[in-house]
Amino acid sequence: MEKKIAILNGDGIGPEVTAQSIKILNAVAQQYGHVFHYKEALIGADAIDKTGTALPSETIDICLDSDAVLFGAVGDPKYDNDPSAKVRPEQGILGIRKALQLFANIRPVTTYSTLQHLSPLKPALLEGVDCVIFRELTGGIYFGKKYTSEDGNTASDECYYTRPEIERIAHLAFKYAQNRRKKKVTLVDKANVLETSRLWRKVVQEIATQYSDVTVDYMFVDNAAMQLMINPKQFDVILTENMFGDIISDEASVLAGSLGMLPSASVGNGTAFFEPIHGSYPQAAGKDIANPIGSILSAAMMLDHFGLTAEAEVIRDAVDWTLENNFVTKDIDPMNFYFMSTIGDLISDYVSGKIPGSVKKENIELRKSTII
Numbered sequence: 001m002e003k004k005i006a007i008l009n010g011d012g013i014g015p016e017v018t019a020q021s022i023k024i025l026n027a028v029a030q031q032y033g034h035v036f037h038y039k040e041a042l043i044g045a046d047a048i049d050k051t052g053t054a055l056p057s058e059t060i061d062i063c064l065d066s067d068a069v070l071f072g073a074v075g076d077p078k079y080d081n082d083p084s085a086k087v088r089p090e091q092g093i094l095g096i097r098k099a100l101q102l103f104a105n106i107r108p109v110t111t112y113s114t115l116q117h118l119s120p121l122k123p124a125l126l127e128g129v130d131c132v133i134f135r136e137l138t139g140g141i142y143f144g145k146k147y148t149s150e151d152g153n154t155a156s157d158e159c160y161y162t163r164p165e166i167e168r169i170a171h172l173a174f175k176y177a178q179n180r181r182k183k184k185v186t187l188v189d190k191a192n193v194l195e196t197s198r199l200w201r202k203v204v205q206e207i208a209t210q211y212s213d214v215t216v217d218y219m220f221v222d223n224a225a226m227q228l229m230i231n232p233k234q235f236d237v238i239l240t241e242n243m244f245g246d247i248i249s250d251e252a253s254v255l256a257g258s259l260g261m262l263p264s265a266s267v268g269n270g271t272a273f274f275e276p277i278h279g280s281y282p283q284a285a286g287k288d289i290a291n292p293i294g295s296i297l298s299a300a301m302m303l304d305h306f307g308l309t310a311e312a313e314v315i316r317d318a319v320d321w322t323l324e325n326n327f328v329t330k331d332i333d334p335m336n337f338y339f340m341s342t343i344g345d346l347i348s349d350y351v352s353g354k355i356p357g358s359v360k361k362e363n364i365e366l367r368k369s370t371i372i
């Protein structure tokens with residue numbers, strides 16, 4: 001198979017985690033006889049520094065001309081710490097989501113039994129957790145009208161949703177749930193307070209009647225945040241609006257072991273987009289210590305999207321193998337950790353069929369937390 005993949009590295013750890021994914025995609029290409037053509041494009045603070053805008057039109061063109069996009073992360077403290085900055089890196093990711101009409105962000109949450117002893121959560125609580133968050137991605141408060149008064153003392157962000165925006169992602173979530181064991185959709189909203197949430201509830205209640213084999217329940221977001229920590233097993237498909245989905249998915253990443261672990265696929269009407277759920281983690285940039293698995297599993301989701309399900313499965317097996325053998329990054333085990341590039345090499349070797357077998361753990365450099 002021959003595919004064109006746009007690479008949007010972005011800022012901070014973005015280029016580093018994406019480099020690991022490309023290494024693994026190259027191993028897949030070689031092992032299975034595929035050809036992946038990569039084309040890099042600018043986004044975020046990197047793009048601002050080079051072109052003055054967070055999303056150059058050339059980047060949109062490259063994405064539109066590709067079969068899929070692999071995105072790293074955007075964001076830089078120099079903008080985060082300057083509330084009056086007019087051009088911001090995050091405009092890059094918001095803009096490309098809108099330009100590609102990526103209205104659904106699908107974030108699977110997987111737990112790993114081999115990591116349970118390192119989790120702050122009780123092992124019994126993590127057993128059997130398997131949920132997927134369907135986060136609306138091109139509407140809501142992130143895209144609503146923004147206002148700051150001239151004296152700078154009053155500001156507002158509008159949260160705005162239309163029925164079609166809710167319907168299209170709700171259908172996706174219900175169809176997805178139909179193919180799962182639990183067949184359950186939980187709408188997470190704040191319908192006791194917000195008009196937009198009441199619209200979500202009304203529309204989802206109507207759509208639910210078309211999917212009689214799917215159980216539906218409704219939960220307020222504040223309670224959902226708590227339930228995710230005390231009883232995550234109850235969830236199957238979580239359907240929610242943009243900001244709630246952003247927040248509860250970072251929280252849900254604790255179930256997987258780290259924010260660095262969760263992948264995602266953003267889909268809509270055009271080119272699909274694959275992105276780890278984390279941000280640019282600037283404190284780790286250039287140190288080779290961030291967790292690349294969120295990006296690597298996003299690349300696996302891209303292969304699923306291409307119909308290369310066996311290849312995607314091998315990547316997931318490789319990830320499982322590294323975790324089972326305690327090849328983990330600092331976020332997972334601060335006392336005994338490996339560099340990000342080592343994890344990337346191991347996963348790539350596994351995909352290439354070189355391990356398990358030839359790798360001797362004692363030959364792989366273990367980094368102790370005191371080194372960094």
Ligand SMILES: NC(=O)C1=CN([C@@H]2O[C@H](COP(=O)(O)OP(=O)(O)OC[C@H]3O[C@@H](n4cnc5c(N)ncnc54)[C@H](O)[C@@H]3O)[C@@H](O)[C@H]2O)C=CC1
Pocket residue numbers: 013017072073074075076077080090093258259260261275277278279280281282283289290291292294331
């Ligand atoms: N999709 C995107 O491009 C996103 C961009 N951002 C931007 O990223 C910048 C930093 O934002 P933060 O709130 O600090 O969020 P962040 O996701 O970059 O990091 C938060 C914390 O999560 C952990 N973490 C995140 N990714 C990790 C990884 N791969 N491996 C190990 N640990 C990891 C670290 O402890 C880190 O301090 C900001 O400029 C923000 O706007 C934030 C979220 C998403």
Ligand SMILES: CC(C)CC(=O)C(=O)O
Pocket residue numbers: 090093094246277278
């Ligand atoms: C950087 C934001 C625009 C979004 C975000 O945090 C996310 O998509 O996870």
Ligand SMILES: [Mg+2]
Pocket residue numbers: 246247250277
């Ligand atoms: Mg986020």
